[in-house]
Amino acid sequence: MTVAFGRPTRPEPVDPAAGPRSGAQGLMQDEGLIFERDDWSRTGVDLPDATLTASPLGDLAAKTPVALPGLSEPEALRHYVRLSQKNHAIDLAMYPLGSCTMKHNPRLNEKLARLPGFADIHPLQPQSTVRGAVALMDGLAHWLKTLTGMPAVALSPKAGAHGELCGILAIRAAHEARGDARRRVLTPTSAHGTNPATAAFAGYVVEEIGQTPEGHVDLADLEAKLGPDVAAVMVTNPNTCGLFEPDMIEIARLTHAAGAYLYCDGANFNAIVGKVRPGDLGVDAMHINLHKTFSTPHGGGGPGAGPVVLSEALAPFAPLPWIVNAGTDLLERAEGQAARATGRMCAFHGQMGMFVRAYAYMLSHGSDGLRQVAEDAVLNANYVKARLLDVMTAPFEGPCMHEALFDDRWLEGSGVTTLDVAKALIDEGFHPMTMYFPLVVHGAFLIEPTETESRAEIDRFVDALRRLAEAVKAGEVERFKAAPIHAPLRRLDETLAARKPVLRWSPA
């Protein structure tokens, strides 16, 4: 067999829709797609020739190289650095996305995750050659269990939604083990979209529980909807309105009395870490987003990690692998006790790279520091709320937990919307807060500063919002509708994107 190393050429004609582009603006460089370069034959990797004369592949081999452009190393650096400069980042300025916990990502964690002893070990090496890795996983598990007051944890789920699914599947397996088929899952209207999506994924009918005027789970409605066919109640606590559920212990009691399990969405664990253990509230399962509470970077949309802590009742149904033999071994197959496991949530053992980072973060803060994390996160959010209450409107009175929620009553009649204010904040140099979520609050602004913002930075952010509030009052509608004007691009036409999807570059 012979292999051709022909240089790929760019297909013609060039996409006419590509232009015109804006030129560079100061430090902000214009940058086209890699596919729009004239010469596709460059490379940033020097590799020797190979001889494949005796290859057994025969006609399985493609006749020509894949038609993709290459870049030399300097071109690649420029391309990606130029792209990077069009992104907002935690390291640049406050990133107060509610429910996302955009806290500082310590660089020590990046360094340690890159130690060859963690980054360069194969998931299927003999276990005798990875004792330190398993010990780290066991150490992480110990911290997660201790911080949550729960007896077991499944580490393998790859992100929050994957963890939710893991928890719900464990709940389903526990019911089925008793021959108890149940078909409904109850979740509040304010829940993250992943909660109903997860329950539906696992084959359950999702029913919503109402909310009280104070922003809490409506106990009477919960009680009315609980019944012998309810498998689980999924509650976020602190909830998506940024409030602690004061009746959580009662919610657990009612849930258990109906023979159901209480699933807690742990996305907001940052508000209570070291202050409250979900196990003490009666929770049966809770996922923990290591990329939120435990500082692993969000990376522009992942990777995350979503370990799930489990109660005594659910522990036997944790997915494989299990850490066994006093934390020294991974049990990868369903044998013995593990035969009751839910199965496998993914290949291998979970997000080791995230485990290292999260563990380094825990050791750095310690139990005292983590408690301070929760207190400062809650303090910062309440400070934001206190400083804005006279110019914006909040749907719920009293203190909040880690995020401050406002509605859009203060915009009524102004012609300015929540979206407009968010886009105007971009011109002020900040990433907008989460908007229009939770769904139960009209035109919601959900602001989560996190504990890693200084008072000065929060003041800068609050001052910007206060100036915008004044501009709303002054009737400067045009300014809001035009925003953003200082970002790399103006508002994007999302309707066009959805109506005529262009999801890849193509030469035609």
Place this chain on the structure above:
Amino acid sequence: MRYLPLSADDRAAMLGVIGAADIDALFRDVPAAARLSEPVALPGHAGEIEVERALSALAARNMPAGSVPSFCGAGAYRHHVPASVDHLIQRSEFLTSYTPYQPEIAQGTLQMLFEFQTQVATLTGMEVANASLYDGSTAAAEAVLMAARVTKRNKAILSGGVHPHYAETVQTLAGATGMEVVRRALAVDAEDSLEGLDADTACVVVQTPNLFGAASDLTALAEAVHAAGALLIVVVTEVVSLGLLRSPGSMGADIVVAEGQSIGNGLNFGGPYLGLFATREKFLRQMPGRLCGQTVDAEGRRGFVLTLSTREQHIRRDKATSNICTNSGLCALAFSIHMSLLGGEGLRRLAALNHQMAMRLNDALQGVPDVEVLTKRFFNELAVRLPTAAAPVVETIAGRGLLAGVPVSRLDPRGGFDNVLLLAVTETTRGSDIDALAAILNEVLA
């Protein structure tokens, strides 16, 4: 504490602005019975030096694959990642940004995703690709679920060459929705089997190169699967193979899912990895996961946004195509940078080097008595039958400082593959590594 900017004075002043007597006043909604009055029973805070020392000690108890001759594959491969890749993904603007929900200040991530989607679609020979899923195994499960939505059928058939971890993941996740998942017995070369294909079959899932390293021509299978009204899902666990082999799309695949770790991403003991997902345009609205699309801004300039989100959980809630939210953004970036550095020609050279090294391994194993190479049309991985159980042999050899591949029994104890060992090579393997493996096998098996 080095990660907390507030001083004691700040805290006091801020409580004053809030009008709270103390911090506990802000936690008033927490039931008294559940309030911890002091830190939980775990060690207190530690400085960088102490933390680095503690984790370095744990790292030192592991044997890095790069420190010894290593032949481990089976779904995770040790390739060389150019230094510039890791440098670029640590740029603050990529590392510390969120999912690009505010496109005006996230064009960097969005343009990268648009390029990534184009690269993945081209590489797999498909029309559209999404912005990544968690890993190859969960991508396989999502593909099976998508096939059920498209065909409105309820059965998935998995070939005996599909990685057992993938098959188990499909069983857990697709099985959870009530789908019937039929796993055929492990087989070295049975990707073209039609066994079980019927009018209830939503999809047939095959892998190439398969668990045993065998590549196959899927053209005839695709035709038969389509004739039965089902979809062909092709799993690729070693994505570098696409640099040399004909693409699954060109052979008739309807959905291609792959583990993208091999390009741009390290071994990391199994994660984070990168799920690649590509399909035909006609199935677009049934796809799981995020999609980046092109559009224009208010001044008519080209830009990119996340689009078709009416498929997704944050809009559709219990009617979503998947519950996925956070995916593998930074791993996708690493993949895309490495792919851009390689280009089509570089990828071909890389794949050819891998294949050449596998041929060399094959030659060397012919000289080891009682060892039989089972894989005929291999890319960079071979299954070999030893005269004795493979797992203890691997353990013994590890004790002598060589990682001699993955015993099939570790992945699936059933089916009489106890003596079968999977051996993978890449461009990082040296000729002397292969010589060392052959020598030690000769000795240990003698």
